[in-house]
Amino acid sequence: MTDHIVAQAQKILPNIPLSVVSQGAEALVFQTGTHPYCSEESLIHLSNASTFIIKYRPPKPYRHPKIDKQITKSRTIAEAKFMSKLSKLSIPSPDLISIDSINGVIWMGYKGKPLANGEISSLKNWLWWLEKQDDSASLCVSDVVEKVFLNIGALIAKLHLNEMIHGDLTSSNILLEENHDGVFEAVLIDFGLSSYSGLPEDKAVDLYVLERAVLSTHSVHSEIYNEWLLKGYNDMHLSKEFKSKQGSKKLVETIKRLEDVRLRGRKRSMLG
Amino acid sequence: MTVDLDQYAKPGKSYYLALGLEGSANKIGVGVIKHNLGQLSSTNSAEVLSNVRDTYVTPPGEGFLPRDTARHHRNWVVRIIKDALKVAKVSGSDLDCICFTQGPGMGAPLQSVVIAARTLSQLWDLPLVGVNHCIGHIEMGREITGAQNPVVLYVSGGNTQVIAYSRQRYRIFGETLDIAIGNCLDRFARTLKIPNIPFPGYNIEQMAKKGKHLVPLPYTVKGMDLSMSGILAHIDQLAKQMFSGKKPPVDEETGEPITAEDLCFSLQETLYSMLVEITERAMAHVQSNQVLIVGGVGSNLRLQEMMQLMVQDRKGGSIHATDERFCIDNGIMIAHAGLLSYRTGQTNELWNTVCTQRYRTDEVFVKWRDD
Structure with a gap:
């Protein structure tokens, strides 16, 4: 039943291949091989150059649209700012790549490695x-x-x-x-x-x-x-x-x- | 479930009967429940023989005080027990055990009901079973809805908890950091002087249906926990401005004046969004897709609707809720949870029947489950 949310995400991110990694409480996490603005050659020096994470906060149908808009926007911005501040302090966290606060999308670097049973290494x-x-x-x-x-x-x-x-x-x-x-x-x-x-x-x-x-x-x-x-x-x-x-x-x-x-x-x- | 539930069955009897007494807040409830031998299942479900309740109602603008509530319970307890037995068509000697609420709740009302339980126990020579009020809600909810292993949102006048089962305990994943949701609604109802019949939350719900404008309120989710006192203070302030007529609040977009209905609407939308959000966070965390809503506030249809919308967006999600007979405090849930306890050999000696106002959900050892 999450299919229509994936479709929503695909609409915001046309032509970007997406595969679902997990469904959290407020966001859907996707994996993709595409970087939003760098060419493949320029990424060679990165360790995880072939995989990126897209975190998408879909509109929540249970919330009043006014509350929902405000929360999605403020949380997306807050998250992106926090990540950039963390990287300045060199506290381990995903690298921020791009953000679309109105649609609730954050593009970030890939972290972790799947466990032996294939699950995310949380x-x-x-x-x-x-x-x-x-x-x-x-x-x-x-x-x-x-x-x-x-x-x-x-x-x-x-x-x-x-x-x-x-x-x-x-x-x-x-x-x-x-x-x-x-x-x-x-x-x-x-x-x-x-x-x-x-x-x-x-x-x-x-x-x-x-x-x-x-x-x-x-x-x-x-x-x-x-x-x-x-x-x-x-x-x-x-x-x-x-x-x-x-x-x-x-x-x-x-x-x-x-x-x-x-x-x-x-x-x-x-x-x- | 593979726990043997029939070790303590009376020889030659094919069923159990339990009487449950509940009086932790402003309701006194008595119920009789029947379990047949064997595991409880969809084909062998618990049978509600009677479920009688009386509520202590106060005038608009007033809450219920412990002393007055206890007096109400003392005045009614004998009549209600007689009623419950009559409806169930059983007599004291048919019963297996007397179950009572041991906590959490208000001290004086709890005390007045436990005295009735102790008296009956000695009169009829039956064992006593002390029940945690929250466990009563959870077990009854599971039994009525058939939810196997749900994330439980327990919302009532005194409790706001997100609970999930793990290793023979109902563990609290999220809860309020200050006041309970029902308390928040009741107190706002007092500010607006809304009648307390049938209960304040119901009247807020009806008024909220007529609300049009959403007033911005603080949105205070802290992980799987939440805080509500700031929201209450904020909206109380708005209500005061509205009543005083000085600088009455207006809607930001249309400039129309804010009404009491708008405030009820905004309060419900904000509080319930927070509840649904923390429930969803707990579901994601424990990787469950079932939700069970229990407790008095759980009978609110808007909350149920919002929860339904959340669950639809999760893979294989399902929602379970009960109606006011089982949501709002009642004796039958105490009888049911108590009987489960009794069937695993957990009973209380007379000296060990002291009630406690503070009794955490995760203190109870859930002997009747081992999944």
């Missing part, structure tokens, strides 16, 4: 795949997994230290990419709900959302996963790069707030 799929291989603790909480979580924690810290808020951190929105040494590196994606804020409250909610997503999606080992995430987050704040920039002060504020947010989630009155 953190979620990878952890699920590991669980399927071997339910015992050894594989799911190995050093490799620990490194990945520490890396993700550090990445989020870097974001927050630059006063950037992701807004929708889940294990589906973190891609894993194997680098030349065979080490998995995390890549952040999906910035439709992103914002800019230095407030401990916003950073704490950002962390809380991820913590809860891990808890509900990867419940068996969630405790240790979240511990690693926070450790990575801590370490980045106290690192040489950020220590001089009030890293430890910001860390204390955010963590204190995180404890408040957790309490709010659990203790809020629940009538009904």
Whole structure:
């Protein structure tokens, strides 16, 4: 039943071959071999020169057209801006290629690599795949997994230290990419709900959302996963790069707030 | 489902009967449910023998206070239990267990109903089963609609949660960070002094049908969570401006004055868009294509319509919703979920029947499922 959405996308992007990669909550993600403005020869130096990602936010029929237009436009622009800012800060994320905010289309570089079972290499799929291989603790909480979580924690810290808020951190929105040494590196994606804020409250909610997503999606080992995430987050704040920039002060504020947010989630009155 | 549900069957009896008592908010409900031996399925479904309810209604502009609500429940509980048994044509000695809402909810009303449950349990010498209110909604919704493993949107006066099942727990993927959706609607109804009969949300829905202009409101989705207090404050402010007559709000495009109907329309459109969005996000995240809407706000037809439109655009998507008999708080869902618990050997000793105002959905061990 997604066929008519694909047809809509094809209408906006005539003559561009599209194949569906996934259907997220608000967008359809396509893969294509075509670059919108560069010739093939000029792309040779790129690592993924033959594949690009097109993210298309179709109009949502359930939303009032006025709300829908406004949301599609603002989220597409916000996402593109966020991506360009991330690449300036050299925080791993897809490269922005082009944007059409009215139609809700973003063209970006390809990241990640399919897993052994053919699925996208998101953190979620990878952890699920590991669980399927071997339910015992050894594989799911190995050093490799620990490194990945520490890396993700550090990445989020870097974001927050630059006063950037992701807004929708889940294990589906973190891609894993194997680098030349065979080490998995995390890549952040999906910035439709992103914002800019230095407030401990916003950073704490950002962390809380991820913590809860891990808890509900990867419940068996969630405790240790979240511990690693926070450790990575801590370490980045106290690192040489950020220590001089009030890293430890910001860390204390955010963590204190995180404890408040957790309490709010659990203790809020629940009538009904 | 391969859990053996008949280990605790009474010898020589081919069915179970359970009485359910619900009183966590302003409704008191009593129901009798019947399960036959064996797994529940489309051919062996639970049978609703009776489902009686009474609602404590307050005048326009007022909400229900715990003390008054508890008094209402105390006044009605005996009559309603008698009624439910009469309709079901069963007597106390036919029952297998007494199920009651252990939480979450308002303290005083919960207390007044659990006292009735304890009394019956001792009078008829039956085991007590404490039920989590949210689990009651979910299990009843699954039973009535036949949805196997849906993403559940639970929306009511006190709860706003997106829930999915995994490893014997109903896990909360998204929820409100401040007030509940029903609370937001009720409070706005109080601002507008809309009658509380049959319930404020229904009257807002009827008024919203006449609304024409969409007033821009904050749209506050945070991942799979959402926040509603800011929207309420914003629209309350607009309503005050409208009533005071000083600088009344006008529509940006046409310049026409904004009416109470427009405000109801805008509030519904904005809040429900957010709900549908977080539900869709949870569906994408857990890779499910079924949605089940439960809870009082779930009886809203506009919300159901929007959810339907969302689901149509997802591969193989389907939506399941129930009507007000099962959406709005009722005793039968407590009886049903309690009986499932009872059939897996989970009962509460008398000392362990204290109610709690805070009882998370994911605290319950779902012993009757193992998928």
